[in-house]
Amino acid sequence: MKPLSSLTKSLTTMALSPLVLMSYLVAKNQSIWVFGAWHGHQYADNPRYLFETIASEGSGIQPIWISKSRSVVKAINDDGFRAYYWISPKGIFYSLRASVAVVSHSADDVNPYASYRAKVFKITHGTPMKRMGVDSNASRRSGVSSFFYRNIRERTPQRRSPLIAFVSSELSKQRFESAYAGGKTVVINSGYPRWKGILENRNVLWQVIGKEANLRRGDDYDKIIMYAPTRRASSKFRLRIGSDFAAFVSNANLNGYFVILRPHPSLIVDLESDAAHQLKGMGFLELTCKQLEDINSALHDVDILITDYSSIIYDFCILGRPVFLYAPDLEEYIAEDTGLYAPYGESEPALKIDCLDDVLDEQWIVNATSKAAYFQSLHERGSAMEACSRIVRDIKENI
Numbered sequence: 012m013k014p015l016s017s018l019t020k021s022l023t024t025m026a027l028s029p030l031v032l033m034s035y036l037v038a039k040n041q042s043i044w045v046f047g048a049w050h051g052h053q054y055a056d057n058p059r060y061l062f063e064t065i066a067s068e069g070s071g072i073q074p075i076w077i078s079k080s081r082s083v084v085k086a087i088n089d090d091g092f093r094a095y096y097w098i099s100p101k102g103i104f105y106s107l108r109a110s111v112a113v114v115s116h117s118a119d120d121v122n123p124y125a126s127y128r129a130k131v132f133k134i135t136h137g138t139p140m141k142r143m144g145v146d147s148n149a150s151r152r153s154g155v156s157s158f159f160y161r162n163i164r165e166r167t168p169q170r171r172s173p174l175i176a177f178v179s180s181e182l183s184k185q186r187f188e189s190a191y192a193g194g195k196t197v198v199i200n201s202g203y204p205r206w207k208g209i210l211e212n213r214n215v216l217w218q219v220i221g222k223e224a225n226l227r228r229g230d231d232y233d234k235i236i237m238y239a240p241t242r243r244a245s246s247k248f249r250l251r252i253g254s255d256f257a258a259f260v261s262n263a264n265l266n267g268y269f270v271i272l273r274p275h276p277s278l279i280v281d282l283e284s285d286a287a288h289q290l291k292g293m294g295f296l297e298l299t300c301k302q303l304e305d306i307n308s309a310l311h312d313v314d315i316l317i318t319d320y321s322s323i324i325y326d327f328c329i330l331g332r333p334v335f336l337y338a339p340d341l342e343e344y345i346a347e348d349t350g351l352y353a354p355y356g357e358s359e360p361a362l363k364i365d366c367l368d369d370v371l372d373e374q375w376i377v378n379a380t381s382k383a384a385y386f387q388s389l390h391e392r393g394s395a396m397e398a399c400s401r402i403v404r405d406i407k408e409n410i
Contacts, residue, residue, distance in 0.1 A: 027098070027122075027124040027125075028124060028168075030103065030106075030107070030122070030124035030125040030127070031124050031127045031168060033107060033125070034107055034124070034125060034126070034127040034128040034129075035127075035128060037107040037108060038108070039108060039109070039110040039128065039129070040073075040108045040109070040110060041110045041111075041410055042071055042072055042073050042110075043073045043075065043105060043108050043109045043110060043111075044065070044072055044073065044074050044075070044109060044110070044111040044112075044113060044406075045075050045076075045077045045105060045106055045109040045111070045112050045113070045121050045122075045126060045129065046058045046059075046061070046062040046074060046075065046076050046077065046112075046113045046114075046121070047076065047077045047078065047112070047113075047114055047115075047120030047121035048114065048115040048116070048120050049115060049116060049120065049276070050079070050116060050117075050119050050120060051077065051078055051079035051080070051097060051119065051120050051121065052078070052079055052080050052083070052276075052300075053080075053083070053276075053300065053304050053305070054076065054078065054083045054086065054087055054304060054305070055115075055304050055305035055306070055307070055308075056115040056134075056136050056205055056305070056307065057115060057134035057135075057136065057177075057203050057204045057205045058113050058114060058115050058120070058134055058204075059204075059205070059208075059305065060204035060205045060207050060208055060395065060399070061113060061134065061204040061399055061402060061403075062074045062076055062092070062113070063092070064204065064207075064396070064399045065399075065403065066092050066093075070403070072403075073093075074092075074093070075093045075094065075095065075105050075109070076092065076093065076094035076095075077094070077095060077097050077102055077105075077106060077120075077121040077122055077126075078094060078095075078096065078097060079096075079097050081096055084096050097121065097122040098122070102122060102125075103122065103125045106121060106122040106125035106126045106129070107125045107126075109126055109129045110129055110130065110410050111129055111130055111132060111406055111410055112126045112129040112130070112131045112132070113132050113133075113134065113406075114131060114132070114133050114134075114173070115133070115134060115135075115136045116133070116136065117131075117133070117169060117170055117171075118131050118168060118169055118170065118171045119168075119169035119170070123168035123169045123171070124168050127168055127171075130174045130409065130410055131171055131172070131173040131174060132173055132174060132175050132177070132402075132406050132409075133173035133175070133176045133177065134177045134201075134203070134204065134402065135176055135177060135178050135179075135183065135187065136322070137179075137183075137321070137322025137323065137325060137326065138178070138179060138180060138182055138183035138186065138322050138325040139183070139186050139187070139190070139322055139352065140320050140321070140322060140324075140351055140352060140353075140359065141241075141320050141348070141349045141350070141351060141352075142190070142349045142350040142351065142352060143186075143187075143190040143349070144190035144191060144192075145189075145190060145191075145192055145193065146186075146189050146190050146192075146350075146352070147244075147349040147350060172191070172194050172195060172196050173196050174195075174196065174197070174409055175196065175197050175198075175199055175405060175406070175409065176191065176196050176197070176198045176199070177199050177200075177201040177203075177398075177402055177405075178198060178199070178200055178201070179200070179201075179202055179203045179325065179326075179398075180200060180325070181200055182358070183200070183325070184198050184199075184200045186352050189352075199401075199405060201398050201401040201402050201405070202394070202395070202397060202398030202401065203326070203395065203398055204395050204398050204399050204402070205307045205326070205395070206326070206329060206394065206395040206398065207395035207396070208305065208307045208308045208395075209307050209308075209310045209311060209326060209327075209329060209330065210311065210329070210330075210395070211311075212308045212309070212311055213311055213312070214228075214312060215303075215308045215309045215311075215312060216235060216237075216271065216303070216309040216312035216313065217235075217312055219296075219298065219302060219303055219309070220235075220269060220271075220296065223296055223298075223302065224269075224294075224296055226269070226294070231264075231269075231294060232264065232267055232268060232269040232294050233267055234266075234267050234268045234269070234314040234315075235268065235269050235270075235271060235312055235313050235314050235315075236263055236268045236269070236270045236271070236313075236314065236315045236316075236317065236370065237270075237271045237273060237309075237313045237315070237316050237317070238270065238271065238272050238273070238317045238318070238337075239273050239274070239275075239306070239316065239317070239318045239321055239323055240274050240275065240278060240318060240319045240321070241274075241275045241278065241318065241319060241320050241321035241323075242275040242276075242277040242278045243278070243344070243348055244348045244349050245347075245348070248278075248279070249279050249280070249281040250274065250278055250279070250280050250281060251281050251283065252272070252280055252281065252282045252283065252286055253283045253285070253286050254283070254285050254286050254289060255367075256286060256367070257285075257286045257289035257290050257293070258289075259367040259368055260290060260293050260294070260295045261289075261293060262368055262371060263294075263371060264293055264294045264295075266371050268294070268314070268315070268371075269294040269295070269296075270293075270294060270295045270296075271295075271296055271297075271298060271313075272295070272296070272297040272298070273297075273298045273303060273306060274297075275321070276300045280297065282297070306323065307326065310323075310326065310327055310330065311330065313327070313332070314332060314333075315332070315333050315334075315335070315370055315376070316332070316333070316334045316335070316361075317334075317335045317336075317337050317367070317370060318334070318335075318336065318337070318361075319336065319337060319338040319340075320338065320344070320351070324336075324359055324360055324361045325359075325360065325386075327383075328360040328361075328383040328384075328386050328387050329387055330383075331380065331383055331384050331387060332380060332383060333362075333370070333375075333376045333379030333380045333383060334359075334360060334361035334362070334379060334382075334383055335361055335362050335363075335364050335369070335370045335375075335379060336355065336356050336359060336361045336362065336363045336364065337363075337364050337365075337367060338355065338363075341355055359386075360382055360383045360385075360386030360387070361379065361382065361383070362375065362378060362379045362382060
């Protein structure tokens, strides 16, 4: 979905700001919890799996999904769950009444104006490699940034600080506590509800391949490599995909791998015309969020994962499979983007590579698998259901 223009955002804020006042006038109901994810445009990530768990248990909580996408609302309703468009009468009513907002990114995942007085609980969307909050390079370069984060930004409807940020490991806890330094957010290592989707879903990606490429597993390919590059801070950045990538896909196909390119929703891919021509007819697909909305649901089908700076590596390692880090723009990224929490490739459950063909080497695969398994034993423990129980308990204790 294209980002809103500055004018559209300003007009939306003016039109919906009265809901902030209304949120002070409407009594809250502690049993009504609203959920949202990815700025209100996706039905995905940790809030989705907690939402479905609560809805299926009959716990006395009324879980309601709030979305800025009418198609998402329809799909959730078709599955038998409650969901409302964010500015529909019922969407506004339940947002005003809700005492809790569960999000993946920020209060903007739901209706930030009508839910202004709901307490925000964030189930983070991954262990960060990239610096965030007051830790980011942009914040550290500015003498007013920490004041801005603590006293101004966190009071806006869209960016109110969460009461609790739930994370998946002690490493993640350390980094989020640093990013939230000086604020009131408490960071809790609860584990992730989305582990359920990663461990239990099967053949999601193969079904997409069947639909989009008319191929079945075993026809020509029986394994999948997913390349999942993430966004950059600069909106001007374009990820170049050239003939070298097409050559890699060709080699991967010869080794029985189908290759998926699934970029971050905010990342713009510049697929060069020569590469686009070469990739036609190969075992290759570029998937958008519309084609694969919840990436976690597809990870069980992935045999090898490649990314640059995405936290997806930490979730994928619970499968004990090889992950590789490939970042041609590393020097530029470190100097000009948000920066990294640790030297690249040293603390992650993945091996750093300089050439994509390295992921096809058996010894590299063995080494990457061992590194993922070691990290898993240290940091990714527990179950999704235990994580859900812990999160619900902690939320109830704080409303």
